[in-house]
Amino acid sequence: MKETAEGRAVMDKYRLERRLGGGGMGDLWLGFDIKLRRRVVIKFIRSFAATEPELVARFEREARASARVRSPYVIETYDYGVDRGCAFIVMEYLEGEDLNRRLEREERIPLAQATALFTQLGKALDAIHAAGVIHRDLKPGNIFITSSAGDDLVKVLDFGVAKSSCSRDRITKTGMVLGTPRYMSPEQTMAPRQVDYRSDLWSMAVILYRAITGQCPFAGANINELVRHICQTSFPKASKLAPELPPGIDAFFARTFEFDPEARFQSGKEMMEAFSAIVQVPASPPSSESLRAIPVPPPSERSAIVKRSAVGAVVAPLRCAVDDQTTMAAMLAAPANDLGSPTATDAAVEPASASCDRHSEVVLDSRVLPPLRVPWMVAVGLLIAAACVVFHSVAEGAPWSLEAAESPAAGGP
Template identity: 35%
Template structure:
């Protein structure tokens, strides 16, 4: 599993000045002229600076002077740099020494710059320059003030619905811009989403860390079968190591982000990455409404649609996902909330309780549709099984009369025909119930099942009605001359057989296809 590149943005309270003294007891930092800690009178350590970090004070490309360390991650360290000619600060991400010697790591590091440079959108981190320092690659990016969504969720647990919808809609816009220039993120997760607060109090989200992004029209830097990304937010096709992973993998990941934001839990909570990968390939996540019943059924269905196993069952694009989310957005409320880093868990619960019901007709329709999906599929399963029994019985009776010229059935034949009808009905019912039970958590799978069963009923009844009408017309017009009564009678018998066989075959095929599609969704 590849280690995702470290985020390049600062976290409040995490900066370390180049010229400070540290208290070894309480860990506080003080100006260099302090000798003891004012809190506990402990002697302070020597000032940190160039001796502690040789990059502090370094000037990059003649313009960016490194002045503070922000943090360290898997790929490198992040600093604050002051521009020497304009009053502006930037973030600088510099590779670790041990990684700078690996060509693939360097290529991935530089690919992040190439990927982000293609994207022009206010919801994607802006890379200003790519330079080298002491033989290592360095990315110069805008300096952001705020907090990663992942850190916030770790502290607060989850988000109220309006804020979660607002954040995901902004991410959709950033993803749409990336996908428009053939860039697939492939590692979207809360820790790669940076939440800031505008001057008017509204939220603003930036997508970070394109270190494992895929340039759709470029060359892959990883071998076949190598997994890149985070298992908890990885699409099934990405977990299988497919080389044709496209923008729909990002839509799956965003669905997982929305899942965690609203429930406070990962879709597949497991400490073992291998078990997580196995579960996302074979199981459906726990229903969000089972965790928090206040989540609207329509939002739950939308999350499950985004996290469908088959890419074809997900929203076709980030813009479509944004449009679907818009039905549950509350204009003027969803983005205007207190700054996330300062909202306590109790405040969030109060905000969630006071949230006004969503009045959008689209939201109401989506919620009603999601609530009806399971009862409708169950009813269709019963109807389809009854039709299957009737169709099997009719086919058997007509076949015996047409091919064997049986005009009356004895008791044994009647019992056998009844058993045949019961077996056909049971087979259809058990097939439907199997999908209903195994995919009950997934609204998209249940909708696919309902659609397949509905098509099976229509493809049985409609051709049956049309053929029956044709048979009536045939008999009324007496297409076969009365001078050939025997031939006419034979044609009518064959027509009766075709009348029931074709609709039964069509209905059976549509039912099998519907069951298979529902299992894969």
């Protein structure tokens, strides 16, 4: 193999075997740990990113965030280093497929299988959040399914846009939204620097909805329309797309997609316990007990949602064909549709059911964001009342001015 900067950087510890693919700012190689005698995946920062301090910092943050989490449901990071200007991350090697490819092949996942997979995913998110990390780009392409003792084992991958929940995000620029649009929470589209762990739970709910109905809840012909639907929490009922789903499923998703994070489930465990209880309901005609809505915290206990951030124009995502490999690294290199539906060009390279599984950096148009939820009728009433006072004063012949109105006692004794 021709000697490269990557090869020189790691040849004393790892042997490079072949290139597996490339992601946004990293190249993935299949490697072999010479001392421990095991296969690994090595991610190298690309040359264009190696000269950008912000991108190098993000690459290092990815390694630290992944290494901080200790969970059987999160990919393990073995090593990180910079040698001769080349930064690299060494991760465990997995065989299997990502959830995106499984959904493309099977369209829907049986409820029992979905319960098993997403219970593991919920445990992974709880471990990630307990470690003080927010993933910010959870999607089917970042959920890998491998095998352990003959059973499916979930592994959460790619912490490339993760951030620490206890520190300010100084790498994300104002107006830049990091993540994959279709799986973003409302607060992530409006104020990406202020998101917390509940944004990951929203993304998990979007994936679960897609897994059991065959369709993402939020879609749009372009990013503006997609984000509008997300912020308005406008989505079809799951029971309309899959009538065979058990009673209570619509109330479950109504809570997972509440606009206010305080009204949603507060952990992966809580979400999957509620889902499991619904799935266990028998298929017989529903009783009044089974149709009760999942309780939601009263409005008085909900916190205000983050304010809208100033944003600019839309940057359209790029597209490319993907290589059909079934390795952990291959799916990291596979971009897909970031919106809600394929374009004419996309249809030539992948099926229409392909989803938005490439993380993107987009700047959203402020015109797509929802209006502030204020009691506008009260505001209109106050304006009308003020106008009536002015007209009455004019009709009585009394002088009126803004200064007089603001200082009624200006005359004094």
